[in-house]
Amino acid sequence: MTEFDAATAAVQAALDAGARYADARVMHRRYESMTARNGDVEELTQDESIGIGVRALVGASWGFYAVPDLSDTAARDAGRRATRTAMASGRVPGPPVDLVPAEAVTASWASGCQIDPLGVPLSNKGDLLVDATRTMAEHGADLAEGLYQIWDTSKWFVSSEGHRIDQRIRECGGGISATSIGDGETQRRSWPSYRGQYGTTGWELVESLDLAAHAAQIAEESRALLTAPLCPSGETDLILGGEQLALQIHESVGHAIELDRILGWEAAFAGTSWLDLAQLGSLRYGSELMNITIDPTIPGALGSFGFDDEGSPAVKRDAVRDGRWVGVLAGRDSAAMASLDYGGSVRADGWARLPMVRMTNVGLEPGPHTLEEIIAATDDGVLMDLNRSWSIDDKRLNFQFGCEVGWEIKKGRRGRMLRNPTYTGIGPLFWRSMDMLSGETVSWGTPNCGKGQPGQIGHTGHPAAPARFRNVRVGVSA
């Protein structure tokens, strides 16, 4: 019995039990991670998981059931149980559910991969982390940590509308961090970001990061930060490096434009959104430099795919154009409820999880400047980079972010390092203050986006480049 056979059997069983629509995803995921600390491998973990998840729609109510068994009997039982669960949902029914049309395609898709990451010998991968963490320890880090992670996911999707899609997506990445410990606090520097950079690529991404070459510098910087002056408190011009801006986009734009949040479906947990659908197309989100796209077609970016997890093809769309809010992340049912005509952003964290609205690649189009031009144009400000902490309210408005490192900017020059840099603001006010944007774009990968109940971890991408924001409150402390 093939994976497609199992999915087809599950869908048919769901329909036979009374569903008016059903789909099924078989997923086979292999995962590998290694962590190293202070020159030794700390932990090697490998996981292999196979199963099927079935989604059924009865009337206006959904049900979902998942099992780690692809036998015909188990698949059919899962389909029936999904329908039965949907019927139970009908005891507390909502408004009618429609699905925006999606062409029933038969297709295959695979992400690009030059070097199969699971095929690289473990000893080579271990040596990479051991060498880098040993170098950091030798250069003053009290805690020198390295990490890589690999996911190799194959999935087979079948729907009662006739979809039949298989995909293979390989993702990997890694990074290193140096922590120095003082009497009352710790300081950390990472490369290229804390817990690393990730993409839908092969091992060539990790090789390109050249972890060992950056180990000594970040270790020395983490030590130096212990005695660096504190980031001053007050309002100033803020320059964000690309990695931190990627997180800013993720938290204050990506989540805010998720249609399920806007519709209230996440109200009790992840939260809602400050955005009102009545203002779609007219609301000024940011300055005219702000052009944000939803683009799952970017080769190698972490949020890329051929089709989302309800069979919609990857399509690039605008979310913010010239500072105006024009698009959302949607699924077929949420889009129909909002009278929109596109889905395309629904994914599930494995076979045992319900597909839900997730970010794909949500990022900024390049701007006209360079980081050096931005610094040169800044008379008095702070440059911050590499995220250390992030917190934002349930409407995605009020945020406070901490970075690993800051640099004083005086009269167009980068000065001394600053420790414990933080900044805070309100999303749209902050984005409207962006007056310079670099074109040095990198598609940063975020492999740990939490959402949903039961919890799901999403993999998202965020093209971003350094940018300047005016009159931002910095230096918040306890």
Added chain:
Amino acid sequence: MTELELAGQVVELVRRLGGPGAQADVVVTRADLALTRFANSAIHQNVAESTVGVRLRLHIDGRTAAGSGSVVAADGLRALVERTLAAARLCPPDPGWPGLTAPTPVPAAPPVDEATAYAEPDQRADRVGAFVAAAGGLSTAGYCRTAHRSSAFANSAGHSAYGSSAEAAMDGIARSGGADGVARFAADRLSDLDGAELGAHAAAKAQAAADPVELPPGRYEVVFEPAAVADLLQNLSFYGFNGKRYAERQSFAEPGAAQFDRAVTLVDDPLGASGLPFDAEGTARGALTLIEAGTTRAVAHDRRTAADAGTQSTGHAVAGGATWGPMARNLRLSGATAGPASATGRSTTGAAAGAVVDADTAALVTGVRRGLLVSDLWYTRVLDPKSLVVTGLTRNGVWLIEDGVVVRAVRDLRFTESYPRALGPGAVLGLGARAVRQPDRVDGAWWSAPSVRLASWHFTGGASG
């Protein structure tokens, strides 16, 4: 095949394929997890899964690797063992390997409520329906969850153990004019979840949270309700009472030092509710006092951190623990044994009536001259792990207290605060008597706490910045 038989089969495979020198520990877990989720007063997501997982950790020729999988057929188990053996042989040496747990008695777990373990979707839906109905027309959102785990441990030192657990939880909000009220509770039995009572509480709080005013940032005396206190316990556990972080000098914990107010006694009590009686290394779980009357007594250990510290595992090993460290995830903050049992006067007034839904909190509120009543905390993130400075926001209701009375709703505030400092000597002005069990995002973990009155909490921003 039972979980124990499967675990034994994997141990035997390791012996056969890896030789007599291979050391292995194996955990097999079957889980039936279901969650009925509602929003806009309707069930919109309703999921269930029946899963099985095998986790193998092995040590051979001085090297260690871990593997896991969902395939429990004979060929799947063999593949798991083969690939984990291959991985271990390619790993660098592991000089810190602490060895396997020797055969030791494991306590009996609390009995499992079968009705909860095998609850039907209709039963969860009916509780959701009761919550929605009790909210009196307010928009509602949340979930009702049931979970059942059946787990076995076996290792090549001859130790084995079995246990099972069941849990039910409900977490919901009611919404009134942009203001939310929350009710949240975890129990061993689904029958102990009263959807109507929880829905009524959430609705009362939502209505009391209407028309909030914005207050300037600054230091305020606070009364935290159990949902907010749960966040304190989680962060204290993960960052402070974690034996790995303690060994790395990233923790604030100093065993033997009076780091907290004398009112604070904190115990990890995994068998105080339905739970598995052993950890990921097969070590028996039991109560561990972390703070006793303000004095830090212990941190949580697994076998690796315990060996480093020259002590014994406290039964807190988790999968992935070599990286993340041992975790205490069943914390109980003891309530006051004497003190405010009931309010002596009114604790709310006017539009804020309904903000206080229990006598414990009412009693704490009556002692506050000027401060804030906080229902819940949200999106808390650590700025510095050693001082445990955390930023986050209030959520699901904040109210101003003046002269012992809740007088009006307040807009959400951002805070930046050191948790150990906020609970430090002299900082805890009162505790409720009754601890309320709060569910974690994952079943099996919970945080039980009464309401708490603190002398000072640093709010660093208002809703508008």
